[in-house]
Amino acid sequence: MATDFWASSHYKRWILDRATLKQARVDDLQYVDYPEQLDFLNIYFASLIFKLGKRLQLRQRVIATATVFFRRFYVKNSYCETDPFIVISACCYVAAKAEESPVHIKNVVAESRQVYSQEEYGIKHFPTDNSKLAEMEFYLVDDLECDLVVFHPYRTLMSLCGREAVATIAEAGELGIGINDGPRYWGTGEGKLELEEGPLQMAWFIINDTYRSELCLLYPPHLIAIAAIYLTLILNVTTRATLQNQAQAQSAPAPSTRRSSRTSSGTQKKAPQDIVGFMAGLNVSMSLVATIAQEIIGLYTLWERYKEDAAADSGRSAFGRSASSASAGTKRSAPSRDPSVFMGSEELSAGGTPAQPDDVVTPQYLTQLLARMREARLADLAHPASGRPVAVNKMLERTQAAG
Amino acid sequence: MDDPMRVYRAKRDTAHINVTTKYDIVGFISSGTYGRVYKANTKNVKDELWAIKKFKPDKEGDVVTYTGISQSAIREIALNREIFHVNVVALREVILEDKSIYMVFEYAEHDFLQVIHHYSQTLRTSIPAALLKSLTYQLLNGLLYLHNCHILHRDLKPANILITSKGVVKIGDLGLARITYQPLQPLFAGDKVVVTIWYRAPELLMGAKHYHKAVDCWAVGCVLAELASLRPIFKGDEAKLDSKKNVPFQKDQLLKILEVLGTPEERDWPGIRSMPEYANVKRLDTYPNRLYEWCRNRLPSNSGYELLNQLFAYDPDKRLNAREALLHKWFHEEPLPTMNVFDTTSDAQLPPRRRISHDDAPSMMPAQATQALPAGQFSQQAHLQSQTHGSAGSFASLSGGGHPRKKGRLA
Numbered sequence: 036m037a038t039d040f041w042a043s044s045h046y047k048r049w050i051l052d053r054a055t056l057k058q059a060r061v062d063d064l065q066y067v068d069y070p071e072q073l074d075f076l077n078i079y080f081a082s083l084i085f086k087l088g089k090r091l092q093l094r095q096r097v098i099a100t101a102t103v104f105f106r107r108f109y110v111k112n113s114y115c116e117t118d119p120f121i122v123i124s125a126c127c128y129v130a131a132k133a134e135e136s137p138v139h140i141k142n143v144v145a146e147s148r149q150v151y152s153q154e155e156y157g158i159k160h161f162p163t164d165n166s167k168l169a170e171m172e173f174y175l176v177d178d179l180e181c182d183l184v185v186f187h188p189y190r191t192l193m194s195l196c197g198r199e200a201v202a203t204i205a206e207a208g209e210l211g212i213g214i215n216d217g218p219r220y221w222g223t224g225e226g227k228l229e230l231e232e233g234p235l236q237m238a239w240f241i242i243n244d245t246y247r248s249e250l251c252l253l254y255p256p257h258l259i260a261i262a263a264i265y266l267t268l269i270l271n272v273t274t275r276a277t278l279q280n281q282a283q284a285q286s287a288p289a290p291s292t293r294r295s296s297r298t299s300s301g302t303q304k305k306a307p308q309d310i311v312g313f314m315a316g317l318n319v320s321m322s323l324v325a326t327i328a329q330e331i332i333g334l335y336t337l338w339e340r341y342k343e344d345a346a347a348d349s350g351r352s353a354f355g356r357s358a359s360s361a362s363a364g365t366k367r368s369a370p371s372r373d374p375s376v377f378m379g380s381e382e383l384s385a386g387g388t389p390a391q392p393d394d395v396v397t398p399q400y401l402t403q404l405l406a407r408m409r410e411a412r413l414a415d416l417a418h419p420a421s422g423r424p425v426a427v428n429k430m431l432e433r434t435q436a437a438g
Numbered sequence: 439m440d441d442p443m444r445v446y447r448a449k450r451d452t453a454h455i456n457v458t459t460k461y462d463i464v465g466f467i468s469s470g471t472y473g474r475v476y477k478a479n480t481k482n483v484k485d486e487l488w489a490i491k492k493f494k495p496d497k498e499g500d501v502v503t504y505t506g507i508s509q510s511a512i513r514e515i516a517l518n519r520e521i522f523h524v525n526v527v528a529l530r531e532v533i534l535e536d537k538s539i540y541m542v543f544e545y546a547e548h549d550f551l552q553v554i555h556h557y558s559q560t561l562r563t564s565i566p567a568a569l570l571k572s573l574t575y576q577l578l579n580g581l582l583y584l585h586n587c588h589i590l591h592r593d594l595k596p597a598n599i600l601i602t603s604k605g606v607v608k609i610g611d612l613g614l615a616r617i618t619y620q621p622l623q624p625l626f627a628g629d630k631v632v633v634t635i636w637y638r639a640p641e642l643l644m645g646a647k648h649y650h651k652a653v654d655c656w657a658v659g660c661v662l663a664e665l666a667s668l669r670p671i672f673k674g675d676e677a678k679l680d681s682k683k684n685v686p687f688q689k690d691q692l693l694k695i696l697e698v699l700g701t702p703e704e705r706d707w708p709g710i711r712s713m714p715e716y717a718n719v720k721r722l723d724t725y726p727n728r729l730y731e732w733c734r735n736r737l738p739s740n741s742g743y744e745l746l747n748q749l750f751a752y753d754p755d756k757r758l759n760a761r762e763a764l765l766h767k768w769f770h771e772e773p774l775p776t777m778n779v780f781d782t783t784s785d786a787q788l789p790p791r792r793r794i795s796h797d798d799a800p801s802m803m804p805a806q807a808t809q810a811l812p813a814g815q816f817s818q819q820a821h822l823q824s825q826t827h828g829s830a831g832s833f834a835s836l837s838g839g840g841h842p843r844k845k846g847r848l849a
């Protein structure tokens with residue numbers, strides 16, 4: 036299994052089509068002001084999972100698994116009928132176990148309360164007793180149909196582009212173990228493109244960012260990885276000169292604070308590589324890759340309008356540099372408007388891209404939106420005659436048929 | 439504040455289908471480390487049998503509550519959902535109900551331990567070569583699949599290797615299995631280890647912090663030897679953790695191995711020098727390798743001896759892996775292994791069906807099931823009585839008494 040994606044539950048049961056995802060949001064759609072708000076919620080939930088994961092000291096891979104669990108759960112459920120916050124906590128708790136790095140349930144409860152009670156979420160009702168979370172875990176595992184092994188693009192990225200000398204990310208435990216292990220699960224298994232540390236990290240960050248969308252439900256992870264490499268290479272055309280001349284200055288922020296000095300070997304000059312040949316040799320549909328890349332760019336465009344406020348930023352820095360720089364780094368390197376923003380660390384530490392004030396969506400706003408959605412839903416369920424069409428027993432029939 | 443998950447729960451609970459709505463519980467099979475195993479039949483379907491493993495629910499005092507699913511249950515569930523192979527017990531479904539987890543497995547009528555017992559106690563003769571070879575071949579075939587999936591079983595022993603009534607070997611109990619990659623994650627002190635001591639590979643006994651698939655291959659060697667001789671080949675006493683939880687040196691178990699395989703030579707196993715228990719091993723008496731003599735009247739086939747010898751290589755890197763073992767010439771000479779391991783076994787010689795009993799803790803099954811038990815139970819029991827000639831004793835006592843069922847701790 037670990038090598039055979041095509042025989043996995045991930046491939047067999049959890050690569051879904053757009054229509055399914057659309058269907059999953061039908062109820063929620065009734066309670067938002069405009070459909071785009073649901074896309075903002077995708078970003079919002081992912082950053083919340085990321086925050087909680089960092090506080091629990093979960094590796095990036097575990098956080099990614101938790102996010103996939105969350106997305107899968109909401110293929111079957113609605114935001115307006117559930118409490119996404121306890122679902123997030125349960126996802127992190129189960130993901131940690133599924134990835135063989137368990138955390139104590141007490142910690143999950145305590146850290147959840149910390150994170151959610153911050154101003155922008157203002158959640159005061161998160162339960163204090165472990166059994167509530169454990170109960171949610173039970174329902175969650177059931178809704179996940181017990182499919183707990185998840186594939187991620189990181190492994191493909193490292194097996195395509197990793198190098199011994201650039202193994203620092205892996206060393207820091209980010210990748211977990213054995214990312215280079217085993218044959219590639221598609222194509223001939225041949226062909227490698229050595230990326231410098233900067234671009235490699237950029238591709239890595241882009242992969243992190245894809246979890247803020249529903250891409251992980253739509254495409255096999257290796258295609259997402261290739262799309263991330265593809266985007267990196269597009270940017271690399273403008274950055275190649277920089278990469279070669281400014282050997283020292285070009286590196287993007289590392290995903291980990293544990294970096295050793297030997298990463299400098301990643302800045303040595305390299306013979307030019309055959310990028311086109313590499314891409315062609317991958318044996319994947321390039322138009323599909325381009326579609327995914329397009330969607331990633333769409334995500335960045337949207338994301339620029341999502342603003343975590345000052346309180347959130349200061350809260351974030353408390354989780355350590357790695358957390359905030361990892362997300363901030365790619366956010367600003369968004370290729371959507373101006374590729375040159377991905378240039379150097381000075382750029383990264385500068386302020387955010389300005390956006391139209393009335394255009395901006397904040398976590399507070401989305402937290403309130405969620406509360407409104409649930410209230411309205413409950414009211415409708417209590418009074419089915421109130422104009423909205425969904426009656427409880429109808430709904431129950433449907434879940435029975437589906438289950 | 440109102441419970442925000444109320445609607446969700448109501449919906450889910452209404453949609454839930456109970457274990458006892460789908461299955462009739464025929465009887466109780468066994469209790470293991472993590473839970474209890476029941477024999478069940480699909481409701482209203484004749485002879486569609488299952489083994490339902492119910493994980494122990496957690497208790498706070500006397501009240502059963504949710505305390506979080508155990509790591510081992512998560513592991514067994516997660517792995518079983520991904521794998522599918524004729525020689526690995528198939529998981530049909532998992533039912534989460536009433537704070538308990540039920541894993542529904544295909545039912546296997548026999549297991550290696552029971553076959554061994556049947557030949558040693560009832561038939562009082564050794565296992566015929568064709569059966570011996572078929573059992574080993576299919577075991578290796580299942581193991582090769584697991585290893586190709588990067589899964590270490592870590593607890594191979596006769597009780598965990600099952601056989602269906604159609605004579606197909608099924609590796610069971612992935613409760614200790616783990617996905618592993620190269621390079622291996624070191625085992626931390628306190629990690630629960632791994633392989634009942636009689637089947638434990640020498641590198642584990644010598645304190646290795648890294649180990650890999652070869653530990654399972656060692657265990658296969660032990661199982662093959664046990665099938666051939668009808669008793670455990672290295673039946674050592676386990677040294678227990680002392681009061682300070684120091685990891686003990688497993689002297690007795692190592693001695694048992696040395697007595698048959700001889701003292702390990704550094705030129706055969708260069709890595710031995712860096713083993714934490716190396717100094718302790720050097721202090722033991724030296725022994726010559728007697729495996730050839732051991733095999734003479736137990737596994738009287740030259741290539742059978744060679745296979746065993748290579749599975750028992752001290753150096754884990756030189757030990758035969760599952761693929762190499764399957765290609766070994768022993769399996770390619772007469773008698774050849776068969777798809778149904780019992781092909782050449784006469785009906786009179788077939789091992790008895792699995793003994794089931796009344797659950798001594800009936801509260802473990804939902805209320806309806808315990809009510810349904812007596813009737814179905816009775817006929818099954820009577821049937822079994824006539825089959826077992828009353829000689830082999832209960833299966834429960836077989837598996838509970840003779841073999842250590844608890845896992846040891848290594849490091």
Ligand SMILES: Nc1ncnc2c1ncn2[C@@H]1O[C@H](COP(=O)(O)OP(=O)(O)OP(=O)(O)O)[C@@H](O)[C@H]1O
Nearest residue numbers: 468470471472473475489543544545546597611613
């Ligand atoms: N599929 C099956 N069909 C029939 N019997 C089974 C099946 N699975 C398990 N059993 C019986 O139940 C016993 C315990 O099952 P299992 O080994 O899975 O549980 P465990 O709690 O992990 O036990 P252990 O302590 O042996 O590791 C087995 O030794 C076997 O006798």
